[in-house]
Amino acid sequence: MKITFYGAAQNVTGSKHLIETEAGFRLLLDCGFHQGHRKEAEKLNRDFPIDAKEVDAVILSHAHLDHCGLLPVLIKQGYKGKIYATPSTADVAHFMLEDSANIQEHDAEYLNRHLKKGEHQIEPLYTMEDAEQTMKQFERVQYFKLGRDWTDIAPNVRFKFYDAGHILGSAVIVVQIKENGSTKTIAFTGDLGRKNAPILCDPEYIQEDVDILLSESTYGDRVHEPFERTEAFIQDIIERTIKHQAKVIVPAFALGRTQELIYLLHKLFNIQGFPKIPIVLDSPLATRVTEVFKKHRNVFDSQSWKDFDPKKDLPLVFDHLTFTEGVQDSIALNSAIGPMMIISASGMMEAGRVLHHLKNNIENPNNTILITGFQAENTLGRRIQDGVKSIRIFNREYRVRAQVVTAPALSAHADQKELLDYIANTKGLKKLFLVHGEQGIINMFAELVRGQNPNLDIQIPERGQEFEI
């Protein structure tokens, strides 16, 4: 059989890997959207590299768009099969894909309104209808730990899900393929989470012997700080914000980081005497995703039951937390007086309501821009994080005078130590493909793994590269 890496190959976006058996069965792991540099990403998303009609099954690791965002393109181009995912991934993906379709439609509409003479009309990459059709092809498969053993998807192909601990519903996919009388076990980490993260369970080790592992490597170059630091860090920001009657703007990753932050704030606010400030979630998508979290409390970690008494306290609900509804509510926040925290998408500050909050608040040195997650290259978020002195929003320059800080430990990705630990705890490993990491980081991480496992065959695939396995 062979495997081809069509995305997240020496970068962190567009995850999609295709396994083809000798019998001609084609299994696609993830079908992610390319993000980052606009023109290049647009081209990669439009030139879908796989013949959708030839794909027999899709297994989805989790609902981040860089893993699921091109599923509607696959469906639009003729994929008729199932998309296997955990129930919570399916629920979250529903909102993520709807939101993405909405953006595609709006972008196309905007561009078509500004066409120059002779330019062709632009079709959205996909529409809301495509996204709805995609959802019909989902097949919900529960984690192994919650009672679901192997799922057969072809006579000689089966898989199961372990908890990846990265976001709600995230899974490590383990596939077994029988070919020429022998069975190969191939595992894909998807994105791997951290130990002791709020809400989520720790990543589960795979119980089977694994021949081939596809491992993410996002943070192969660094060690995160412990989660306890985050609480003290947020406490400092809140105290400073109260002192200056100021605002904290949190560019929100609608899925994951937002709910973790709400959880931590709730925990802090439950401490006797802790100063409370209004928290406003100004992101319709983040609000919907938070509702999905409430529905799937059965996959929360055991710590959550200790932090919040199930009889009287829900982890993601508290007095000082409100949700905006219409655009008017969002605009009203411009004149609202601090102290307050506004959590608003998008997380890398490329689009969405957060741009309005940034332009209204970034020039005031008393305000804080709190970055909570990975900022990809070529995004506004990355430039702000890197300390640029001025930024451009809606064709106007703004000086960056607010305090810009990055929460120390809110990353949803395993760090170097945790990645090495996961690889070391994967038994029977013969071949390792390192995916989902920026080039320099992935090369460095490969050297580290090589140092610990001199006999392991380690490959760093390029986009489009095919391997016999």
Ligand SMILES: [Zn+2]
């Ligand atoms: Zn992810």
